[in-house]
Amino acid sequence: MLELRGVTKFYGEREVLGGIDLEVREGEAVALIGASGSGKSTLLRCIDLLEEIDDGDIYLDGAAITDPGSDPVPIRRRLGLVFQAYNLFPHRSVLENVVLGAIRAQRMPRGDALAAGHALLERFGLAGREHDYPDRLSGGQQQRVAIVRALMTKPRALLLDEVTSALDPELVGEVLGIIRELKGDGMTMLIATHEMGFAREFADEVCHLESGRIIERGPPEQIFSDPAHPSTRRFLTRLIDGARA
Amino acid sequence: MHTIPTSRAERQLARRRQARRSVALSATSTIVVLGAVAAGIVLSPGWRTVRSTFFSWHYFRAVLSSLPAGLWLDARMFIVVEVVVLALGLTIALVRTLRAPLLFPLRLVSAVFVDVLRGVPLLILLYLIGFGVPALDFSFLPTDETVLGGAALALCYSAYVSEVFRAGIESVHPSQPAAALSLGLTRTQALRHVVLPQAVRRVVPPLLNDFISLTKDVALVSVLGPQEIARIAQINSDLNFNFTPYVAAAAFYLLLTLPLIRVVDHMRGRALTRQNAVVML
Numbered sequence: 001m002l003e004l005r006g007v008t009k010f011y012g013e014r015e016v017l018g019g020i021d022l023e024v025r026e027g028e029a030v031a032l033i034g035a036s037g038s039g040k041s042t043l044l045r046c047i048d049l050l051e052e053i054d055d056g057d058i059y060l061d062g063a064a065i066t067d068p069g070s071d072p073v074p075i076r077r078r079l080g081l082v083f084q085a086y087n088l089f090p091h092r093s094v095l096e097n098v099v100l101g102a103i104r105a106q107r108m109p110r111g112d113a114l115a116a117g118h119a120l121l122e123r124f125g126l127a128g129r130e131h132d133y134p135d136r137l138s139g140g141q142q143q144r145v146a147i148v149r150a151l152m153t154k155p156r157a158l159l160l161d162e163v164t165s166a167l168d169p170e171l172v173g174e175v176l177g178i179i180r181e182l183k184g185d186g187m188t189m190l191i192a193t194h195e196m197g198f199a200r201e202f203a204d205e206v207c208h209l210e211s212g213r214i215i216e217r218g219p220p221e222q223i224f225s226d227p228a229h230p231s232t233r234r235f236l237t238r239l240i241d242g243a244r245a
Numbered sequence: 246m247h248t249i250p251t252s253r254a255e256r257q258l259a260r261r262r263q264a265r266r267s268v269a270l271s272a273t274s275t276i277v278v279l280g281a282v283a284a285g286i287v288l289s290p291g292w293r294t295v296r297s298t299f300f301s302w303h304y305f306r307a308v309l310s311s312l313p314a315g316l317w318l319d320a321r322m323f324i325v326v327e328v329v330v331l332a333l334g335l336t337i338a339l340v341r342t343l344r345a346p347l348l349f350p351l352r353l354v355s356a357v358f359v360d361v362l363r364g365v366p367l368l369i370l371l372y373l374i375g376f377g378v379p380a381l382d383f384s385f386l387p388t389d390e391t392v393l394g395g396a397a398l399a400l401c402y403s404a405y406v407s408e409v410f411r412a413g414i415e416s417v418h419p420s421q422p423a424a425a426l427s428l429g430l431t432r433t434q435a436l437r438h439v440v441l442p443q444a445v446r447r448v449v450p451p452l453l454n455d456f457i458s459l460t461k462d463v464a465l466v467s468v469l470g471p472q473e474i475a476r477i478a479q480i481n482s483d484l485n486f487n488f489t490p491y492v493a494a495a496a497f498y499l500l501l502t503l504p505l506i507r508v509v510d511h512m513r514g515r516a517l518t519r520q521n522a523v524v525m526l
Contacts (some may be wrong), residue, residue: 073430073431077428087423087424089422089424091446100430103431105434149428
């Protein structure tokens with residue numbers, strides 16, 4: 001459903017993505033792992049057309065979405081992106097955050113959007129917080145609101161950019177729970193993550209990014225227990241040591 | 246070394262003692278300083294002349310009845326100019342922020358406008374517009390001095406206020422429009438619903454500061470002739486070679502600006518507490 005062919009991106013002279021090939025099939029979850037600065041975030045931002053790629057193509061439902069000169073707005077409406085730092089709108093209440101896209105981008109009638117927003121917030125344990133401002137919420141709650149906000153526009157696929165990295169450890173679980181639930185609903189997802197346990201349990205495929213290239217990919221069992229590439233092995237060892245320390 | 250722990254009551258007592266001492270100190274120093282200034286003025290060699298030319302009760306009463314009308318003209322000009330300034334300032338800021346290639350000429354004009362108007366003294370601008378525009382002799386251009394003076398003020402302040410708005414817009418972190426775009430909003434929608442509301446909230450305190458400057462600069466329009474309060478004071482003062490009307494005009498002006506300044510300070514304090522940024526100095 002989502003397909004990347006030779007996606008390349010430069011910041012000035014520096015190559016940050018070096019020919020990424022990737023496919024996410026309907027209902028599948030693909031995890032992107034790799035050190036900070038390996039290009040995971042940039043890749044997600046490129047797919048959501050927040051950044052222009054310099055070479056290659058990205059296809060959504062078989063149609064190229066990265067043709068130069070094409071309007072990115074209708075494409076973005078079909079994809080949901082959740083950011084590491086939540087990026088909620090601080091001047092709008094939780095409910096107003098959630099319905100903005102539905103009302104302005106999808107032209108959903110206000111009443112319908114509010115009802116749908118209420119329902120989704122309730123489903124993800126945020127009932128009663130509709131009229132609070134984001135800064136009154138815990139990090140975990142804010143990230144759940146951000147996920148609901150992305151879901152409100154009924155995206156074909158959800159792009160999750162290290163959505164638990166900014167959270168206190170005890171709050172990680174509540175956000176991962178939602179993602180698990182969405183996976184159960186059959187949501188197609190591309191997830192950049194540092195939560196190896198989660199990726200292992202949850203992903204259909206794991207891709208290890210290093211310096212803007214996928215150096216190893218495979219089913220999670222193989223990547224985590226028997227990585228073929230020495231660099232992946234080093235990365236995983238470092239992570240495990242870091243978790244122990 | 247204290248061996249007996251200090252009780253809560255003792256601490257409160259000590260704190261109260263300290264508070265009383267600082268109130269007494271500040272009261273004393275205020276009285277001393279103000280007294281010294283007052284004594285300095287009253288004991289000056291020219292005090293008798295100053296008192297009769299600046300603080301004459303006779304001339305004060307004589308000018309009293311004509312000042313409110315002048316102040317009312319200032320207040321009206323201030324309100325109209327302020328509305329124009331907010332609209333024009335925001336428009337210029339937006340034009341300078343938008344990146345559409347079609348808008349390039351507008352962007353260029355705005356940039357030059359802002360630079361030039363911030364660089365020209367207001368007084369000179371008032372003369373240029375007040376005397377230059379009527380000289381063009383176009384029938385559709387206004388010739389009324391109040392309107393022309395107001396226009397000059399509006400142009401000058403729009404330049405400043407547009408920079409305030411622009412700073413506000415630029416202060417909103419790029420992750421905010423990015424989040425809006427990712428929801429499928431257009432650039433204009435992201436600006437309208439996400440960036441601008443946050444930007445405007447942030448620049449309220451500096452905007453209010455500019456308002457207060459404007460209330461006073463309105464009086465500069467008097468150089469073109471309109472009978473606002475400074476002009477009335479000038480006429481009355483020239484009539485009798487006595488400066489009391491100016492002092493009366495200043496006192497009247499304070500009636501207008503002091504409440505405004507208090508309100509602005511109050512709002513700024515509230516904005517600060519909202520952002521949890523109260524620093525005790």
